[in-house]
Amino acid sequence: MYVAVKGGERAIENAHAWLAEERRGDPSVPELSIAQIREQLSLSVNRVMAEGSLYDPDLAALAIKQARGDLIEAVFLIRAYRTTLPRFGASNPVATADMACDRRVSATFKDVPGGQVLGPTFDYTHRLLDFKLAAEGETPPAPQREADPAPVPHVTGFLNQEGLIEEAPHDDTPPPDLTREPLKMPADRSLRLQALSRADEGFTLGLAYSTQRGYGRNHAFVGELRIGAVPVEMEIPELGFAIEIGEITLTECETVNQFTGSKTQAPQFTRGYGLVFGQTERKAISMALVDRALRWEELGEDDTGAPAQDAEFVLYHADNIQATGFLEHIKLPHYVDFQSELELVRKLRRDVQSTQTKEAAE
Incomplete structure (x- = not known):
């Protein structure tokens, strides 16, 4: 480690103190509170909860503050804390059909029972900087909202009534717990969905985009x-x-995918599925697209060699904490390894120069 570098433990302590100073920033600027981060940076909080596998907005906000806004570092903090928590039981599967929806849209049917509910979304904004937000203290007027909106049925159920879409699988087998057990291949769908739910959003988005472009x-x-x-x-x-122990906010996405049939399956629509903590719709859609791409084998499709179809490639590289650890370890001291390679390169260069000298003499 760097203990032997200019001061040892004292240098590390000073680095920690400097980090705390940089985290605080200018002392003349009011310090961010956990409540402010939780309420005003809620999408960042949601991402940290999802990728950290722990639903606690206050802890996620604290992790974001401690990490200076570095969301992957915040996820790391949440996962590390999660490992210290005792487990005293397991909840029942949540019934998303009973969800009280703040936002609910369908791109397949215009008119659906319960209606299209746009909800809080950037979809229809102009992506122009709003300088009114720079005027601190201004609060936009709250829109009129229904109190306790009634649950609405899933849209894919209408296709299911005609047998036009595959049946949603029902399996009561307890799924493996990726937070307690290492990932093992081959991974069944329940394990793949767990991995995708807490996978890095950017990586999942890139894979989802690749499937849309033909890969x-x-x-x-x-x-x-x-x-x-x-x-x-x-x-x-x-x-x-059973008793109700709490309430959580989820984002759920079901995709309807074209499927011409195979040797084992009749022509029908197939499903992709995404379910993520908080309002994280970009991640949920990406997850659903990648989930569908990974199902090629069970549906009897051909393997095109696309990255998103390779379960081992996807699942072993989607976790940003594992990726960060392996990537960042190369900035730690590798003096012995480098010196051995340095000597090898020097020897090879001497051998080449010696050969060239002999050839020139002849």
Whole structure:
């Protein structure tokens, strides 16, 4: 390590102190509170919760503050903290059909029961800087909202009534827990979905984009994208029934994909699925596209060699914490390795020069 470099432990302590000073910034500027980060940088908070596999907006906001806004570092902090928490049980699967939707849109049907709900979205903004936001203290007027919107059915259910889309799989087998067990290949769909749900958003987005450009033949429609709150229930053995222990916000995306059929499957639409903590719709859509690309084998499709179809490539490289650790370890001391390679290169150069000298003499 760098302990032997100019001061040892004292140098490291000074580096920590300097980091804390840089994190704070100009002392004349008011310090950000956890509540401000949680409420006003909510999309960053949502990403940290999703990729950190821990639903706690306050802890995610604290991690963002501690990491100076570096979201991957914040995810690292959340995952490290998560490993210290005891596990006292498992909740029941959430029923997303009962979601109270703040946003719910479909690109496949114009008129759907419950209506299209645009909700809080950047989709229709002009992407122009709003300098009114620089006038601190101004609060935009709150829009009129329904209190406790009623749950609405999934749009893909309408296709399912006609048998035009594959049945959603039902498997009561407890899935493996990626937060407790290492990733093993081959990975079934439940394990792949876990990995994708906490995968790096940028990496997943790049893979999803590649499928749309032809690397995986993935022509998808957003059957439904919904964001809202769902209750979390847990079975209490002493009571003999489930009770609601809380409520979380989720983003769910179901894609409807073209499928011409195969030797084992009739022509029909197929599904891609994404489910992520918080309002993280770009990640949920990306996840659904990659999920569908990874299903080529079970649907009897040909392997085109596209990156998004290679489960081992996708799953082993999607985790930003593993990627960061392996990438950043190369900035740590590698003196012995480099010196050995340096000597090897010098020897090779001497051998080449010696050969050239002999050839010139002849």
